[in-house]
Amino acid sequence: MSEIKVKIKNLYKIFGANPASMISHIRNGTSKQTLLDEHGHVLGLNDVSLDIAAGGVQVIMGLSGSGKSTLIRHFNRLIEPTAGEIIVDGRNVIEMGKNELRDFRRFRASMVFQKFALLPHRTITDNVAYGLVIQSSAKDEIHERSQKWIDRVGLTGFESYYPAQLSGGMQQRVGLARALATDAEILLMDEAFSALDPLIREEMQDVLLGLQEELKKTIVFITHDLDEALRIGDRIAILRDGTIVQTGSPQDIILNPADDYVTDFTKNINRGRVLQVAAIMDDKTSENGPKIERDMVIEDALQVLSKADATTAIVTHNAKPVGSVDLNTIIAALTRPIDDSGRTGSYT
Amino acid sequence: MDFLDEFPTMDRQELRELKKAIDLGFRNFSRAYGDALETFFEPLLYFMVWLEKLLIITPWPIIILIMAGLAWLGARSWLAVAGTVASFFVIGYFGMWEDTMATLAIISVATLVCIVVGIPLGIWMARSDRVQTLITPVLDVMQTIPSFVYLIPVVMLLGIGKVPGLLAVCIYAVPPIVRLTNLGIRLVDKEVLEAADAFGANYRQKLFDVQVPLALPNIFAGVNQTIMMSLAMVVIASMIGVKGLGVPVLRAISNQYLALGLMNGLAIVALAIIFDRISQNFGKRLQKHREGGHDV
Numbered sequence: 060m061s062e063i064k065v066k067i068k069n070l071y072k073i074f075g076a077n078p079a080s081m082i083s084h085i086r087n088g089t090s091k092q093t094l095l096d097e098h099g100h101v102l103g104l105n106d107v108s109l110d111i112a113a114g115g116v117q118v119i120m121g122l123s124g125s126g127k128s129t130l131i132r133h134f135n136r137l138i139e140p141t142a143g144e145i146i147v148d149g150r151n152v153i154e155m156g157k158n159e160l161r162d163f164r165r166f167r168a169s170m171v172f173q174k175f176a177l178l179p180h181r182t183i184t185d186n187v188a189y190g191l192v193i194q195s196s197a198k199d200e201i202h203e204r205s206q207k208w209i210d211r212v213g214l215t216g217f218e219s220y221y222p223a224q225l226s227g228g229m230q231q232r233v234g235l236a237r238a239l240a241t242d243a244e245i246l247l248m249d250e251a252f253s254a255l256d257p258l259i260r261e262e263m264q265d266v267l268l269g270l271q272e273e274l275k276k277t278i279v280f281i282t283h284d285l286d287e288a289l290r291i292g293d294r295i296a297i298l299r300d301g302t303i304v305q306t307g308s309p310q311d312i313i314l315n316p317a318d319d320y321v322t323d324f325t326k327n328i329n330r331g332r333v334l335q336v337a338a339i340m341d342d343k344t345s346e347n348g349p350k351i352e353r354d355m356v357i358e359d360a361l362q363v364l365s366k367a368d369a370t371t372a373i374v375t376h377n378a379k380p381v382g383s384v385d386l387n388t389i390i391a392a393l394t395r396p397i398d399d400s401g402r403t404g405s406y407t
Numbered sequence: 408m409d410f411l412d413e414f415p416t417m418d419r420q421e422l423r424e425l426k427k428a429i430d431l432g433f434r435n436f437s438r439a440y441g442d443a444l445e446t447f448f449e450p451l452l453y454f455m456v457w458l459e460k461l462l463i464i465t466p467w468p469i470i471i472l473i474m475a476g477l478a479w480l481g482a483r484s485w486l487a488v489a490g491t492v493a494s495f496f497v498i499g500y501f502g503m504w505e506d507t508m509a510t511l512a513i514i515s516v517a518t519l520v521c522i523v524v525g526i527p528l529g530i531w532m533a534r535s536d537r538v539q540t541l542i543t544p545v546l547d548v549m550q551t552i553p554s555f556v557y558l559i560p561v562v563m564l565l566g567i568g569k570v571p572g573l574l575a576v577c578i579y580a581v582p583p584i585v586r587l588t589n590l591g592i593r594l595v596d597k598e599v600l601e602a603a604d605a606f607g608a609n610y611r612q613k614l615f616d617v618q619v620p621l622a623l624p625n626i627f628a629g630v631n632q633t634i635m636m637s638l639a640m641v642v643i644a645s646m647i648g649v650k651g652l653g654v655p656v657l658r659a660i661s662n663q664y665l666a667l668g669l670m671n672g673l674a675i676v677a678l679a680i681i682f683d684r685i686s687q688n689f690g691k692r693l694q695k696h697r698e699g700g701h702d703v
């Protein structure tokens with residue numbers, strides 16, 4: 060998890076007639092609204108810097124219009140930045156020429172889309188094979204690899220169907236298979252599951268997590284749903300008006316929201332089922348009490364404690380004690396911080 | 408006041424000089440380039456003559472069989488096949504077979520020329536807004552200017568015959584296919600196109616794997632209209648020497664032969680209906696795969 064796969068450095072994107080001339084305004088602190096009202100330009104991204112570790116899932120969150128789609132489209136340069144660098148394996152994508160960029164898109168970064176974006180006139184097999192055909196792989200290889208991925212995403216038997224004949228969830232499986240088939244190390248997913256029903260969405264998250272366990276791709280995953288972010292993200296970055304306001308692990312974001320905007324996001328989640336003991340434990344181990352693994356969520360820890368009729372538990376990692384946690388700490392972690400309206404949140 | 412009562416016109420003498428100058432200019436142009444143009448169009452002429460002869464010497468049962476086959480391939484309906492066969496029997500029975508074959512020949516060649524010229528033009532228009540704003544008014548003029556007006560320069564350039572007739576038909580019939588190709592490509596789902604970009608498709612791959620196939624239903628609507636419009640031009644084309652069903656219609660007009668005019672006119676209508684149904688249903692079938700249909 061230490062090696063950096065993608066490094067975004069001071070990325071700016073401004074939409075409008077003369078974006079380059081607007082950079083200085085933004086650097087001087089002009090707000091998104093002022094830029095629009097007084098200069099007629101839309102601020103898309105404002106000085107975004109982000110390091111993305113190889114083999115992990117980087118989630119990017121934010122409200123509608125915060126610039127999520129704009130940001131992810133910079134990774135493979137579907138959108139040209141106004142300023143900044145995107146460095147993948149040491150090479151700046153922004154400096155790539157036409158052919159190098161094309162090969163980058165063909166072999167090294169593939170994408171899954173919110174509205175699936177399948178070819179409606181092609182069968183499932185041909186859709187999954189699309190990236191391979193563009194790579195101009197050999198015929199047998201195309202066939203073999205697309206079949207493999209159709210099987211892996213659970214669409215065996217639907218090879219000769221057309222996308223319109225499948226449900227949304229199945230169509231997105233096709234989208235996922237199409238992206239995985241090219242063997243690219245980077246997978247870009249723009250609200251890939253947002254168009255699906257909650258149940259199907261969870262199913263797809265499981266599919267993705269199952270595959271990721273084995274594939275270890277570098278995944279950039281956009282969502283506006285915190286539950287989804289917590290489920291699949293190794294790291295989360297929160298975007299607001301084109302600026303990254305916080306990055307961190309899921310536990311970090313929940314326990315230490317950087318500002319009201321982030322607090323708003325975390326307000327309604329079920330903390331008991333998300334927070335892990337490791338995030339709140341004390342490093343000193345205790346003498347006695349029930350043993351709990353450190354990645355146990357605190358709701359379950361609470362149950363263990365109450366069953367054992369104890370107030371303190373020993374936290375273990377790989378069966379070795381690494382710390383302790385007591386009842387009060389758990390209860391404090393369950394209640395969310397007092398918000399502006401003065402209400403205290405409670406465990407729901 | 409004199410000024411208000413009478414529109415200020417150009418001096419008559421000057422106006423006459425102007426018209427003369429234009430006429431002379433074009434006449435010189437056609438003297439200089441007419442022959443070259445004729446040579447340029449020669450292959451087209453040979454093709455048209457060859458097709459017409461082929462249609463006429465082919466035994467009539469075979470033609471009817473081919474037409475029935477086309478109707479089946481296009482429309483997939485027995486009613487369409489029966490209607491087609493019946494129409495051709497009636498046409499033949501009333502002695503209009505040869506004229507109908509001649510008309511079929513020019514319609515086919517005209518449609519072919521329109522496709523070959525129109526689709527690339529439509530694609531070019533879809534690529535650039537500048538090209539679109541440039542070509543759209545030209546298409547408007549082509550569709551609205553009275554056909555007789557552009558017959559004059561065409562005849563001055565190429566004389567009377569099949570090629571100028573074909574040209575006149577194409578000028579009238581090509582706009583819809585250009586327009587609908589342009590429209591169809593512009594309407595292609597932006598997300599799908601973005602996906603093609605994201606997977607590294609080059610221009611050619613985007614055009615042939617995504618844009619053209621997705622625009623095909625619209626393009627086909629354009630082909631359909633082009634066929635209809637070239638049929639509508641059959642009578643006018645026969646004024647400048649194109650053989651076919653238009654010739655007897657013209658004769659009927661100048662001699663007030665009601666029955667002759669009616670029969671040939673109805674034969675043109677029959678052809679129009681047949682081709683319309685065939686091409687329209689074919690176009691509809693092209694987008695079958697878009698219908699949902701959860702047979703899962």
Ligand SMILES: Nc1ncnc2c1ncn2[C@@H]1O[C@H](COP(=O)(O)OP(=O)(O)OP(=O)(O)O)[C@@H](O)[C@H]1O
Pocket residue numbers: 074075101102103121122123124125126127128129130283
């Ligand atoms: N082509 C464009 N021209 C002008 N403004 C644009 C363009 N694309 C995006 N924007 C603006 O940039 C900002 C960020 O848009 P973006 O689509 O990245 O948001 P998002 O976070 O993906 O939102 P959503 O959740 O709705 O998808 C918005 O204010 C949007 O209006």
Ligand SMILES: [Mg+2]
Pocket residue numbers: 127128129250
């Ligand atoms: Mg978006």
